[in-house]
Amino acid sequence: MRISKEQAAAMLLAMDDILILAHENPDGDAVGSACALCRALRSIGKNAWIHLESISRTDAFMAEGLTASDDFAPRHLVAVDTADAKILGVGGTDYDKQCKIELNIDHHISNAFFAENTCLDTDAAAAAEAVFDVLKLMKIPLTRDIAECLYVGIATDTGCFRFANTTAKTLRTAADLADAGIDLANINRLQFETKSKEYAAFEKMAIASMRTYFDGKCAMIVATNEMFTQSGVTDGETQVLSSVPRQIEGVYVGITMKEKKKGLFRISVRTNEPADASAIAQHLGGGGHKMAAGCSFEGSQEDAVRTILRYTEEELKKIGLL
Ligand SMILES: [Mn+2]
Incomplete structure (x- = not known):
């Protein structure tokens, strides 16, 4: 079923013991969206963790302390930035079989509606932009660490605000993230200007x-x-x-x-x-x-x-x- 951001917000507020997944070979948007959501849920007292297949060196700072241990038994599975069940990054686990993906927050036009509930915003430049909207509806304060994750997501998928998917709303969202006190120049340098x-x-x-x-x-x-x-x-x-x-x-x-x-x-x-x-x-x-x-x-x-x-x-x- 396709649901609104308001419905997604209400669903998340009702959940606990949550595991957040994203697509395999996760990019900055997948990692950023998952980590932002996880940190936001924790900030309102929820037990939330992430499981990502791999995390790049530059994205690792976002996921610090968030990765679920093998014995975590989630009651609710949430996916972000994932268009199709077959690219869900569950390698080495049977998370997707244990229980169904209850909620997927995504922005891909090709979304296959594999989750029980899909909150799809195809106008969002990044899944992180949609996650931002949902967190706002949940009235979760935008702390600096949440804002950093969302910023990495949006900056990744827009090529640092250069691609055609960058809208006025994307820039307004980024401005709100900047207001949360993140170090834009430093994140941009580490994420997009530094090569090993x-x-x-x-x-x-x-x-x-x-x-x-x-x-x-x-x-x-x-x-x-x-x-x-x-x-x-x-x-x-x-x-x-x-x-x-x-x-x-x-x-x-x-x-x-x-x-x-x-x-x-x-x-x-x-x-x-x-x-x-x-x-x-x-x-x-x-x-x-x-x-x-x-x-x-x-x-x-x-x-x-x-x-x-x-x-x-x-x-x-x-x-x-x-
Ligand atoms: Mn994305």
């Missing part, structure tokens, strides 16, 4: 692999398993790479393929108007937003490249660019 040495080595190899197709309308990076091994980079840190192919002048479809393990590719699609990233990813069972989507592919690198190029070609033809 491992990532720098990885990025050099990955960018060297970039090729263009269809008269420069598509650019693709293939980051192989060897590049991960050689550089020692963690997967979470490589998320920023996805925006690189699209940055090239004339590119409408930017693709970043990462070989998670031999023969398994995670594909990020980033587009410029009017190309639709979600339409491309959907062919491979993925989804996301118009400008940013993802999917997976199992098989050889050649097949992965050939397949994604076929759907890219289809999209470029559909919008009259080929």
